Amino acid sequence: MKRIKEILAASALVVLAAPPPVNAQLIPQPWVSVGGREGDVTFSVGARAFDLGVELGRGPDGASGVDVLKFLSLPVISPYVGIGLYSEDQGIALSGGLQVNTASNLVVGVGYNSVRGVNGQVGIRF
Numbered sequence: 001m002k003r004i005k006e007i008l009a010a011s012a013l014v015v016l017a018a019p020p021p022v023n024a025q026l027i028p029q030p031w032v033s034v035g036g037r038e039g040d041v042t043f044s045v046g047a048r049a050f051d052l053g054v055e056l057g058r059g060p061d062g063a064s065g066v067d068v069l070k071f072l073s074l075p076v077i078s079p080y081v082g083i084g085l086y087s088e089d090q091g092i093a094l095s096g097g098l099q100v101n102t103a104s105n106l107v108v109g110v111g112y113n114s115v116r117g118v119n120g121q122v123g124i125r126f
Contacts, residue, residue, distance in 0.1 A: 027126040035119025042116035059115040063088035067095055090115045
């Protein structure tokens, strides 16, 4: 009987001490971005989960493409790098940037994509 109480007490402590599930990892964090390159306005939408992201973008001269991003999660900021493939003979794109988590579940960022140019980002963290 004493052994059972010890097991139940230890189990209760493990359950209480376990961190809560991180919903932010389970629910993708979406964002939109607007930027420019050589006088043309560029757009993209993206989502991030488990420190990986995908971004669909529209660049100059009707070029469209997809980028795969890898984030480095730090307490407030998340730098990222990526590689993508674009149409209209734009070919391979390289990208990098930084996203900042604000206290109000808002994500703001700045990035550079070799096809779409410099861009500003706004997103939401669930």
